[in-house]
Amino acid sequence: MTRIKRLLALLPVFLLAITPVCFTSCKNSGSEKEAGDQGTAAVDIPASVEEIAVERGLSPKDVIAALKTYIPSGKYDDYVMFASGGHSGQVFVIGVPSMRLLKTIGVFTPEPWQGWATGSAESQEILSEGDMPRGINKKLTWADVHHPSLSETNGDYDGQFLFVNDKANARVAVIDLRDFETKQIIKNPNTISDHGASFVTPNTEYVIETTQYSTPLPFDEYAGMDEYKEKYRGLATFHKFDREKGRIDESQSFSIELPPYWQDLCDAGKKVSDGWAFCNSINSEMATGGINEGNPPYEAGISQREADYLHVFNWRKAEQVFKEGKAKDLNGQYIIPLDTAIAEGLIYFMTIPKSPHGVDVSPNGNFIVASGKLDTHATVYSFEKIMDAIKNNKVEGKDPFGVPILNFADVMEKQVEIGLGPLHTQFDNEGNAYTSVFVESTLAKWKLGPPDYDGPDAWTVVEKIPVQYNIGHVVCAEGDTVAPDGKYCVALNKWSIDRFLPVGPLHPQNFQLIDISGKNMQLLYDMPIGVGEPHYVQMVKADKLKPWLVYPEVGFNPMTMSVDPEAAAIGNERIVRNGDTVEVWMSVIRSHFNPEHISVKEGDKVIMHLTNVERARDATHGFAIDGYNVNLSLEPGESSTVEFTADKPGVFPFYCTEFCSALHLEMMGYLLVQPTQPKS
């Protein structure tokens, strides 16, 4: 019994021995986190900073700009820009304020790194949705990406989807921002050129797409230039977006037939003007050019008249008219005839001086800002006045097609003197508007008027900052939503001339970051874009995006956004021959494919289902088959299918094209294609 007493005496010692272990282990995990989360509160700036500035020839302003844009390793940007990729057919994802390129998203053109249309059946299928319609057997291998548009909820970015258009072929694409991949490409069945796209309505009910260059409808129907007025038409298409499915639903979409003016940029009304849409147009002259036939060239013919037409659409009512069955089916597209649109009050015109370009609705939805690119003004229309003019039939006439033209004096709120060649306008949270001024190469900051801004300097330019050079669009932080953030604008310049080291005659574009948070605007940073000519860009607060870090489940098919029933998995790898078809289920993991040998006969159809079963961030594998023009990007959890005919006999290594591991080179296998007839 004394033993027990002795044991008991030892107990406290034992307890003491184990407690510190617990304490240290518990404490450690806590303190590590804190150190990671909190930045340093105070900084001692060493004297050497000045030395560096002097040595590098940096002015105090430069140093401030550097401090405002530098993002240390491991820290993130506050904003993300989605930039149209112009000729590249892609979308660029860029962090702000660091102006670092985070990603390019393959959309209308093959993008090998992402395995976009370089062999995967899924991406090939999406891209082929955008092929030319009606047996015109033309694969489109480039695009002119113009205007990205983030999905909105109540007029504010919700970070879920992105839409972009291809001006060159009148296509609209849907990108899902969970995996930053393209999910759908729609070829407008009747037009071949668009520009006023993609712009979403405040709850992403519709994605707006309007024609740029008029053609007969459909575009593959012939009519000579002499029939321009009679046969050529434009279209405003309202693509219905099914958010649940993450796809545009063409069966619920409708279009409005338009006169053959070249419809230009658009913006959807918001808040008070929700339910309406506004699109600019040029060529009310209906000029048909023909310099080679002794006629004035387009550039002259189209600039003849003093004014063009800003189109005002009542899309909510048009939706009703469409649902009442008053639209006509043309190649699966439901078009409300222009006469019907006029009779139902779906369309009105407002005159706008001199070849306008941009049209932008102010955050509260009460002002519509349009600029004539050959004018020095931004013309501001009041939505209230527009409604009043429509209600009380204050019209100054009709266009040749019978569209009522609202009386300019009755709808115009103000003409603000901006400068030479104003194009596009964005807004901040303090009643300021920022207009890009192309010919002058400046960004103009000006004050809206009451009720958005009530001050002595209302409706005047308060500051201009030179930009380098030839600014097209401008983007400000959430600057086209109901709740702009201010803080940053980026001038999207067409020319860079002397801003960067020369890289041959084709110069990069120049994205210039401008700090708009202070009393004066300050240019912070130049970012060269050497991939294509971006047009419009949208800038969203980074924390609104909730992208996946890996696919949520193993065997995930990005096209269906669900686990593929055909997905390969560990343990079910197999090769099955069925007649002339060889089907392969292959698992992919560091650092091997399984199976590694695939033997087929010349002429066999080969279908391979591959699944990357990895769950670690960044553990992406590629899958390339030499000589067969195949490269897949298999991201962690992703399942993909590749189909091809083994029409070339021989021995073809396949291998992982991502440096996934130390034994990456060993991650390979052989496709052995036996010739059907041995060579004699």
Next chain:
Amino acid sequence: MKENELIFGPRIPKELWEKERKRFLIPSIVLVAAAVLLFISIFLPYWKITLIAPQYPQGLTASMYVNRLTGDVQEIDGLNHYIGMKPLGEAAVLERTLSIFIIIGIALLIAGAVYVHSPFALFLCIPAVMYPAFFLGDLYFWMRSFGMNLDKRAPLSGAIKPFVPPLLGEGKIAQFATVATWEVGLYMSIAASVLILVGLYFHRRAYKPLLIDSSGR
């Protein structure tokens, strides 16, 4: 003395219970507390290993519960295949299947000891007292078995010599620094052992006099 008193010991006389309630309550409460601690530990991790390497800034962790493994097990298995270690899921399958029943059984035995007022109570408590040591012993057995029996055909079998990962504290395997920690479940089971010993001490103080009385009668 009745026969079952040999095992269950004498009951507490009513007058004594009323007079010295604390004397009998303390051992009961302490033993029941130990049983409860042990039971709760089923839901908590016992042991954790963290692997740290440059390309895993958050580290990789595997947490061991009595019946399952959680954390980055798949990733750790994926890495382990390079050195020819079997997947962690293949270790201690029997133990993990039976653990919950066994622990509940052990806990019930402790609770049962409350009603046994004889030295036999000690025997009911022995499994629980020994349990943490058994857990660690079994863990060591499996780590040794896995670490020492690496597949010789594995890609890196030439580069990594068989090893036994530490039960507690730091180690190193290839580019990974490893830290093994004991987790709250294990500490609770150890605390339960300690409580049992304390409880038994008070148990003896409470019932031994009764036992002498009853046998002396």
